[in-house]
Amino acid sequence: MAGFFKSLYNKVINRAEVDWDDLEADLVSSDLGIRLTTAIIDELRALGREVSAEDVVETTRRHLAQRLPGDVPPPLPRPDGKPYVILVVGVNGTGKTTSSAKLGLWLKKRGFSVILAAADTFRAAAVEQLERWCERLGLSIVKGNPNADPSSVCFNAHQKAIANGTQFLICDTAGRIHTRHNLMEELGKIRRTLAKQDERAPHLTLLVVDATTGTNALNQAKEFHKASPLDGLIVTKLDGSGKGGIAVTIHDQLGIAPRFLGTGEEPEAFSMFQRNTFVEEIL
Numbered sequence: 001m002a003g004f005f006k007s008l009y010n011k012v013i014n015r016a017e018v019d020w021d022d023l024e025a026d027l028v029s030s031d032l033g034i035r036l037t038t039a040i041i042d043e044l045r046a047l048g049r050e051v052s053a054e055d056v057v058e059t060t061r062r063h064l065a066q067r068l069p070g071d072v073p074p075p076l077p078r079p080d081g082k083p084y085v086i087l088v089v090g091v092n093g094t095g096k097t098t099s100s101a102k103l104g105l106w107l108k109k110r111g112f113s114v115i116l117a118a119a120d121t122f123r124a125a126a127v128e129q130l131e132r133w134c135e136r137l138g139l140s141i142v143k144g145n146p147n148a149d150p151s152s153v154c155f156n157a158h159q160k161a162i163a164n165g166t167q168f169l170i171c172d173t174a175g176r177i178h179t180r181h182n183l184m185e186e187l188g189k190i191r192r193t194l195a196k197q198d199e200r201a202p203h204l205t206l207l208v209v210d211a212t213t214g215t216n217a218l219n220q221a222k223e224f225h226k227a228s229p230l231d232g233l234i235v236t237k238l239d240g241s242g243k244g245g246i247a248v249t250i251h252d253q254l255g256i257a258p259r260f261l262g263t264g265e266e267p268e269a270f271s272m273f274q275r276n277t278f279v280e281e282i283l
């Protein structure tokens with residue numbers, strides 16, 4: 001995960017003393033938000049002595065760790081034998097389809113059976129994209145006709161998963177359906193449809209956020225969380241200019257925990273969130 005985050009450490013280590021304005025700008029531009037940035041700066045200033053690069057890194061890491069969740073166990077097959085249903089949501093282009101395929105592979109590699117539902121029926125290309133991934137990765141897929149009702153695709157996939165005793169169902173959804181309001185309505189309908197065959201489904205709703213979009217991601221999390229309760233995040237594009245601070249901010253402000261991380265376009269560029277590793281790589 002090289003180049004994961006801009007190296008704050010390298011920046012401060014080459015300095016005789018800390019430039020507070022520069023440090024503040026760096027923390028804010030890492031999407032840590034004003035509140036957290038201020039808390040870090042205040043604590044460093046309160047040290048009342050010359051602040052070293054180690055002080056900056058240690059204090060920042062501690063604040064990040066405090067605001068991130070401890071490690072959550074990976075999703076496991078349901079003891080009742082019904083499929084564990086994962087609903088993948090988010091706005092267009094954040095990486096839902098890619099992450100759905102990556103998650104499918106991740107589960108498959110752990111020996112679990114997986115089926116994917118191509119519920120972004122709004123764009124034909126989206127279905128084809130997921131199909132290509134599934135072919136390449138050897139994953140099963142259920143799709144509908146172009147412009148089919150996304151809920152019916154999810155229902156059929158769920159039915160098939162139940163009949164076949166498939167352990168995981170991953171539903172890849174659309175990021176835009178005419179308007180954001182329609183999208184939220186559609187997601188509500190998908191949830192109700194999934195609950196018809198298993199009142200506990202979906203068992204996990206994951207919002208995909210693009211780490212390079214900063215505070216937009218926070219706003220998306222707020223909006224989706226209101227319409228459809230989120231259990232966690234998939235934070236993508238951490239290999240790009242995204243610094244990952246947005247995951248800290250979203251968890252700090254909304255209590256939604258990062259669960260998986262996307263670090264590239266390749267299917268293996270995907271891992272479970274782990275607090276210690278994450279905090280070490282953020283700096």
Ligand SMILES: Nc1nc2c(ncn2[C@@H]2O[C@H](COP(=O)(O)OP(=O)(O)O)[C@@H](O)[C@H]2O)c(=O)[nH]1
Binds near residue numbers: 099175269
């Ligand atoms: N660099 C990088 N690109 C990613 C990552 N995840 C997704 N992408 C790319 O982002 C673009 C949009 O992804 P897609 O899955 O189609 O997004 P969707 O519209 O939310 O389904 C594609 O070009 C993906 O290859 C990631 O972790 N890193």
Ligand SMILES: [Mg+2]
Binds near residue numbers: 096097098120126173
């Ligand atoms: Mg998609």
